[in-house]
Amino acid sequence: MLSQVAGPNEGNPGARPCSRSQPQPRRLAQARHASASFRLKPGCWPPQDQSHDEPMRMEESHSINASNHPEPAGGPAVKHRDPWKPFRQGWPWRRITCLILAGVALGLAFPLPGWFALAWLAPGGILLAGLGTRGRAAWLHGWLAGFAFALFALRWLLNIPFPAGALAGWIALSAYVGSYVGVWNWFCQETLARCLTSPASSLPSEGEDLSMNPGLPSVASIWNNTPWGRRSSWILGCAVCWVAGEWLMARLFTGFPWLPVGMSQLSLLPLVQLGSLGGPYLVSFFVVWSSIALLGAGLSIAGIARAPVSSPLTHPRPTILGPGPSLFSRPAGWLADLALPGMALVLAFAWGWMRIQHYPKSERTVKVALIQPSIPQLLIWDRKEDGPRFQKMIELSRLALAARPDVLVWPEAALPSFSQEHFETMTRMAAEARVWMVFGADDAEPVPGNPGREAYRYYNAAFLLDRSGSVLASYRKRRLVIFGEYVPLAQWLPFLNWLTPIGTGFEPGRRPGHFTMPDLSVRMSMSICFEDVFPHSTRAAVEEETDWILNLTNNGWFGESSAQWQHAMNAAFRALENGRPVIRATNNGLTCWIDPLGRMHEVQAGSPKDVYGPGFKIAEVGVWPGKSRSSTGFRRWGDLWGGLCVGMTALQAMPLLRPRRNRRN
Structure with a gap:
């Protein structure tokens, strides 16, 4: 879609002429990644390096923050079509529906019906539905998904032969369980923002914040240009934080360790042998780690699919699939995101199978x-x-x-x-x-x-x-x-x-x-x-x-x-x-x-x-x-793995708990 921009200071007599000492936006086709957004100073219209006679293509521009400059008087406003805007801004019920569905999907992984495969998708689905949120909104989105999960999984509480107490207990306990998922989603969204807005992620403009352009398109495009090490660290951190929540839930306020995600995987007998080492928390870690890695792979695929041919996100040389964006083009981020958890799962299944085969028989x-x-x-x-x-x-x-x-x-x-x-x-x-x-x-x-x-x-x-x-x-x-x-x-x-x-x-x-x-x-x-x-x-x-x-x-x-x-x-x-x-x-x-x-x-x-x-x-x-x-690792060390996850999560969360003003400084 094409859109025109008004001429220099046309219809805006109070606007200042742009001086070359002011920061100049780059042409987005030559930027370090295709979907980078840029900001203009108020009154500086249009950018010096973009002629008013040349139309601005939406394939090259992600968005212009309207709050940073006034709409030029007498000229048409910059029009663009953002297909994800209703999802993240205009239609909150769509996001809410996705969060509820992700929570119910996690509940379906537990018996009954026990569709354990959904546990490998639901945690990543919760993060995807809340993508781009920060602060209190991120906690509320996670709490909603966790509340839906617990309401479904604990619906048997309604069978207690005391209706008033059963209903009150069902809602209160579900809200309590949901609060842990809320904290987890807040942690993941905040650390994702730090991961993508760090200097290593090659953002186009100084001071750019993910919260300025929330939603899937911005994250997917920037995700591919973020170093693999930072992406993998974030994926691991999300899984560690989930385990920390399960460990704390087993202890706080008399404890309620009823629904660890790892418990839903009992049908995968080789995998659950990890329970002999770290209890259900170690199995939960592998499941959530894989789920978030699938989310990362999905973001990589979405970023490649949106990138133009000339984007650094695609390989400049021809491939066997022809020129242009390809899932198997460099840097193949989606494969890199799946590499670590994939190899770890293969080793875990192999070890579990060997343990089953060589376990001694009863005397x-x-x-x-x-x-x-x-x-x-x-x-x-x-x-x-x-x-x-x-x-x-x-x-x-x-x-x-x-x-x-x-x-x-x-x-x-x-x-x-x-x-x-x-x-x-x-x-x-x-x-x-x-x-x-x-x-x-x-x-x-x-x-x-x-x-x-x-x-x-x-x-x-x-x-x-x-x-x-x-x-x-x-x-x-x-x-x-x-x-x-x-x-x-x-x-x-x-x-x-x-x-x-x-x-x-x-x-x-x-x-x-x-x-x-x-x-x-x-x-x-x-x-x-x-x-x-x-x-x-x-x-x-x-x-x-x-x-x-x-x-x-x-x-x-x-x-x-x-x-x-x-x-x-x-x-x-x-x-x-x-x-x-x-x-x-x-x-x-x-x-x-x-x-x-x-x-x-x-x-x-x-x-x-x-x-x-x-x-x-x-x-x-x-x-x-x-x-x-058999003398198991859990007998020797207890749930040390869960305690370590709590410590690692606390270290990662400390920078997030500082006042926002100090973090900006």
Whole structure:
């Protein structure tokens, strides 16, 4: 499209004649890159080196900042067509829609449905949708995508049988998760601006800032002219920052490490072997690194496609594809952007495959009966249902005992009440079958000097019965679910109890739990429900002598939903990290055992397509004693990788946190 420019000072008597001492804009076809924008001093019209008789081609000019000079009176305004302007300025709903879609795509990578490939695209999609934003706007764009992601992935919270609290918790927790994505997007957009506006990026005019010309065309064109080292450093920095956010989310405000991106990749068994070195954080790093590299490659391709034939972005010599812009012309930036993560992924997959092939087999197995009663959560609070609930557990157990297992395991909260009759029936059954038994139930202890029910401390606990039916050991849950098992500040703000159905709630336990069965030569580290989603806590509870990690779970709160699948995938990473099998006995799924390579075995299914129904599973669980037990990198170093990412992110963020005026100076 052609546009004319007014003659020198024509129709503008107050304009100053341009002196040669003033900075002169260059012809853009001869600039260091094709899409460079330039600025004019007010009143200096037109540029000296561009005749008013010569039309200005849009292929050579990206834009002229209208705020830097007045429109010449009596002459036509400079017209140009920017196809991306509606995307970044005029149509905010288009950007918002893209951010929401990117967030939902990330949620779709987690079960259910578990389309794990979307996790390799979604982080880059979030940055692409927010491209060109800075400061508060960048945070808000990232928060919106993260909010959409968490709303979709945590939609099972709406199944909690307490609608008001379920809705409030779903929205509040999703907003909290979204804030981490917001900080990540802010960090990435700010560091991208610094990367592209540095002297090394060959910007055309002094003081040019990416925020003057936001959007894909400007970034794509400048991206190709930025040195490969700076581009790769930015891509790595974005992945490191994402991991730092996941590491912090696992610790701040009691912690919520439920949705690390690496967890969604459990179907890629060779890749998730990295979890034995750095937990889910190392797998997340590779996924996000690759996603941002794909974004960088896309920017390179977009920059090459927009560059004219004479642009330095294209190879001046003919290629096998002919003259002009080509994806395989020099500098082939899109291949360079993919080179590092591509080679790293090949090495990671190769190492993971070798680990799977050479992992030692178990020396022996122990037969374990896992009971899954599938009791609706509302029945737990109905005392009239205590009898039928208990009878159902006994019937399923007697069926399982016909297979003569060595260990019988009931899930969390399996014993409905403190009934002495129920307890005696259960212990008698275990003694008759000569079986070790682990079950979940409430525990209580009186507060000295305070009579009455209010003087008792209640605990969510697990108990071990020996072959004679005697209680040998117990464990009290240490990490309680906020608003699910306890109400924070309830002592000072009692109205908070109205938001939950749990009443007074539980007290946390004070020490780790270890159950030993001497005649089986098996020692178990105990966890209850939510505790097994914390990598660092599970590692601290596992001893060198530990053979199994046993988890008792009740996900009946969430009905038949994706919560059961997401929880099981978290448990698979605990097996990978610690090199120990994880046994899961659940109320309504997924009851199974997971080997040290993260593979699920003996998944209980009430029907071929239903893992939520009642039933039992007889599992032959492997034992890797002594030297055959794998000592993983995560056992030795913990989640050191996540901590290093926090430190590296903090170092990169320090210049961004200074006041903007100081940064300009």
